[in-house]
Every structure is written in structure tokens, then in C-alpha cells.
Amino acid sequence: MWDYADGMAMMRLFWAAAGLLNPAAAELDEGRRFPLCRPGPLAELWSGTGLSGVAVEAIEVPTVFADFDDYWTPFLGGQGAAPAYVASLSEGRQRALRDLVRARLPAAADGSIALTARAWAVRGTTRSA
Numbered sequence: 001m002w003d004y005a006d007g008m009a010m011m012r013l014f015w016a017a018a019g020l021l022n023p024a025a026a027e028l029d030e031g032r033r034f035p036l037c038r039p040g041p042l043a044e045l046w047s048g049t050g051l052s053g054v055a056v057e058a059i060e061v062p063t064v065f066a067d068f069d070d071y072w073t074p075f076l077g078g079q080g081a082a083p084a085y086v087a088s089l090s091e092g093r094q095r096a097l098r099d100l101v102r103a104r105l106p107a108a109a110d111g112s113i114a115l116t117a118r119a120w121a122v123r124g125t126t127r128s129a
Contacts, residue, residue: 001042001122003119003120004034005031006038006118007058007116007118008118013101013105015028017104042120043056047124051124051126053124054122057122057123058119067112068111
């Protein structure tokens with residue numbers, strides 16, 4: 001499961017900027033809406049189904065964007081919480097959000113943007129009868 005709470009830098013940067021411009025946007029943030037995307041709740045869920053030896057491990061994935069347009073374009077598709085939010089904004093508000101996100105991204109001298117995405121892998125074993 002993707003770590004929308006803390007480990008999806010692409011989304012964290014977007015929602016942080018959106019929340020600065022419009023505090024109501026925080027309610028759409030997957031990190032807030034999906035409390036299950038953290039190690040503790042995932043382990044509890046799996047243990048609660050009767051599995052034993054439950055372990056939760058992070059998988060870190062580099063997400064490198066060639067430039068800002070490479071980063072921003074997925075937010076223009078209209079599908080998913082963040083793109084739907086962008087689509088709901090007026091052109092001026094979209095531009096303000098885009099400019100704030102751009103200013104906050106860690107761009108390298110060549111314009112590339114290196115971020116990470118984290119997913120949680122969970123495993124457990126069935127208890128034998």
C-alpha cells in the first residue's frame with residue numbers, strides 16, 4: 001500500500017501547497033483520508049484477520065521527474081483526488097497552485113526533480129489449526 005501519509009513526496013508537496021492556498025483542500029488529502037496507509041494500522045489489520053508473525057516493511061522507490069512539466073502533467077488528468085482538485089479550480093487558482101508547488105520543489109541545476117515514493121509491504125502467516 002502506498003504511504004500517502006508521509007512517504008509519497010510527490011503528493012505531500014502538492015497537498016501542502018494546496019492547503020496553504022485553501023485550508024479546505026486538506027480534507028481531500030489521501031494522507032488524511034486513508035489512515036490505514038501507516039505501518040501500525042496495517043499490522044493491526046493483518047493481525048486482526050488471524051495472521052501471525054505480521055511484519056510491515058517499507059519499499060522506497062525513487063521518483064525522478066525530468067523537469068517541472070513532467071511532475072505537474074499527471075495533476076492535469078482529472079482522475080484521482082489531486083487531479084480532480086486541480087480540475088475544480090479556476091485557471092487563476094490553478095496557476096497559483098502550480099507556481100507555489102514549483103517554488104517548493106527541490107529542482108536540480110538541470111531542472112530534474114528527485115523525490116521518493118514509499119509503499120508498505122505487509123506479510124503474515126496463517127495459524128495452523
